[in-house]
Amino acid sequence: xxxxxxxxxxxxxxxxxxxxxxxxxxxxxxxxxxxxxxxxxxxxxxxxxxxxxxxxxxxxxxxxxxxxxxxxxxxxxxxxxxxxxxxxxxxxxxxxxxxxxxxxxxxxxxxxxxxxxxxxxxxxxxxxxxxxxxxxxxxxxxxxxxxxxxxxxxxxxxxxxxxxxxxxxxxxxxxxxxxxxxxxxxxxx
Amino acid sequence: xxxxxxxxxxxxxxxxxxxxxxxxxxxxxxxxxxxxxxxxxxxxxxxxxxxxxxxxxxxxxxxxxxxxxxxxxxxxxxxxxxxxxxxxxxxxxxxxxxxxxxxxxxxxxxxxxxxxxxxxxxxxxxxxxxxxxxxxxxxxxxxxxxxxxxxxxxxxxxxxxxxxxxx
Numbered sequence: 001x002x003x004x005x006x007x008x009x010x011x012x013x014x015x016x017x018x019x020x021x022x023x024x025x026x027x028x029x030x031x032x033x034x035x036x037x038x039x040x041x042x043x044x045x046x047x048x049x050x051x052x053x054x055x056x057x058x059x060x061x062x063x064x065x066x067x068x069x070x071x072x073x074x075x076x077x078x079x080x081x082x083x084x085x086x087x088x089x090x091x092x093x094x095x096x097x098x099x100x101x102x103x104x105x106x107x108x109x110x111x112x113x114x115x116x117x118x119x120x121x122x123x124x125x126x127x128x129x130x131x132x133x134x135x136x137x138x139x140x141x142x143x144x145x146x147x148x149x150x151x152x153x154x155x156x157x158x159x160x161x162x163x164x165x166x167x168x169x170x171x172x173x174x175x176x177x178x179x180x181x182x183x184x185x186x187x188x189x
Numbered sequence: 190x191x192x193x194x195x196x197x198x199x200x201x202x203x204x205x206x207x208x209x210x211x212x213x214x215x216x217x218x219x220x221x222x223x224x225x226x227x228x229x230x231x232x233x234x235x236x237x238x239x240x241x242x243x244x245x246x247x248x249x250x251x252x253x254x255x256x257x258x259x260x261x262x263x264x265x266x267x268x269x270x271x272x273x274x275x276x277x278x279x280x281x282x283x284x285x286x287x288x289x290x291x292x293x294x295x296x297x298x299x300x301x302x303x304x305x306x307x308x309x310x311x312x313x314x315x316x317x318x319x320x321x322x323x324x325x326x327x328x329x330x331x332x333x334x335x336x337x338x339x340x341x342x343x344x345x346x347x348x349x350x351x352x353x354x355x356x
Contacts, residue, residue: 020334021331021334023321023324023334137301137303138303138306141295141301141303141306142306142310145288145291145306145307145310146310148287148288148310148314149284149310149313149314149317149318152284152287152314152318153321163280163283167283167284167286167287170284170287171286171287171290171291174287174288174291175290175291175294178291178294178295178299179294179298179299182299
């Protein structure tokens with residue numbers, strides 16, 4: 001049961017809590033976060049991540065400025081539609097509907113898991129712009145990896161605490177995201 | 190009693206995970222150690238052996254430290270439910286598996302040289318999951334997540350530094 005104190009937690013604090021203690025957030029606070037807000041977090045995370053990828057490719061002469069813009073747009077698409085589709089796929093495979101878990105909850109919880117990615121992406125962008133470093137792998141990929149932990153808790157919650165299923169699905173989600181990012185990078189190049 | 194394969198505690202209450210083994214966890218560490226030489230310009234057998242050995246030592250250290258600290262932080266629970274920390278660590282550390290698979294995919298499928306970010310995220314996530322498992326068994330307080338995370342941070346940083354000085 002959610003307490004009044006839990007209900008009063010603002011969405012931005014829930015996003016930060018998702019980095020520190022995702023298990024607790026998934027269990028008690030996610031119902032209060034609207035899915036569009038969560039998609040803004042994941043959308044922004046991937047937009048900045050893909051922007052850094054574009055900047056890295058621009059520096060190595062693989063693409064022009066227009067390619068950077070294209071990569072950034074792809075990031076926005078990846079972080080919103082892509083993340084939502086993955087969440088829906090896992091929601092369906094986990095048969096979460098049978099546990100009274102709504103699809104909107106799954107999308108919201110999955111997307112908010114990328115709060116850590118956003119922190120990494122923002123930090124990486126600072127280093128990329130200020131020092132000219134190539135930051136897509138060092139900060140971007142690392143940020144995506146740190147999102148696997150909240151995703152793991154979300155999948156466990158949706159699947160009724162099935163450990164083996166959660167491990168398999170988290171691996172699949174991570175692989176889809178990393179391979180997808182790699183393929184999109186080649187496409188834009 | 191109905192058995193639900195794949196569910197935690199599927200053997201039913203009280204029958205727990207006494208036979209739970211750590212071999213999947215150690216295997217993950219060994220795989221990470223095994224990938225490291227392939228991120229170098231030249232793959233040397235000495236580097237490979239040292240790297241695997243180092244990874245295994247890190248794995249044993251991580252498991253033992255986490256069990257010890259979770260027990261120390263929850264004395265009353267340890268007296269009431271012996272072996273709770275071992276079970277929590279064994280279950281929590283299983284969550285290294287996704288990162289290990291992704292590291293293999295990244296190195297041999299996508300040709301990336303970065304392995305240690307995967308290892309670092311793996312240890313920290315698994316350690317924090319061990320803390321969460323301990324809380325599910327009755328351990329009280331956020332310290333059960335914070336302490337394992339700090340241990341993981343120190344271990345992964347140390348591991349990264351040691352990998353940097355491998356021959």
